[in-house]
Amino acid sequence: MTYTLSNLDDVKDEAAEFGIGDVQESRFPYKDVEAETTGFAHHRIKPGMRVPFAHHHFDAEEVHFVLSGSGRAILDGEVVELRTMDVLRVSPEVTRGFEAGADGMEYLVFGPRHESDGKIVEDAWPD
Numbered sequence: 001m002t003y004t005l006s007n008l009d010d011v012k013d014e015a016a017e018f019g020i021g022d023v024q025e026s027r028f029p030y031k032d033v034e035a036e037t038t039g040f041a042h043h044r045i046k047p048g049m050r051v052p053f054a055h056h057h058f059d060a061e062e063v064h065f066v067l068s069g070s071g072r073a074i075l076d077g078e079v080v081e082l083r084t085m086d087v088l089r090v091s092p093e094v095t096r097g098f099e100a101g102a103d104g105m106e107y108l109v110f111g112p113r114h115e116s117d118g119k120i121v122e123d124a125w126p127d
Helices: none
Strands: 024-027 038-045 054-057 062-075 078-083 087-090 096-112 118-121
Touching (some): 078 096
Antiparallel strands (some): 024 038, 038 096, 054 096, 054 118, 062 078
């Protein structure tokens, strides 16, 4: 039997490398547990903050699980409210972006991992 164990507190926060360290924490533990085909991310968006870009994929469906807090997602222009224990499935082609409510939002993202599968989308929110 082969397995790998890691703790999220030990996984590097990569948000600053994406230029969003002032908005959120972003950890990608699939690297630490040596997952071969499963994509996995952990995000903590700070209270009242919005990730300054959205994105979509070409192949990877994602499942987002809200661990704590609340916020909103924009999904191809439609704004959806999110709260603790919500599970949101997003098809690959749907442009998605996230923002936290007054209490912040912590969530996990799961899906198949495809390298270079995402595309950044600017100005997805209708402000």
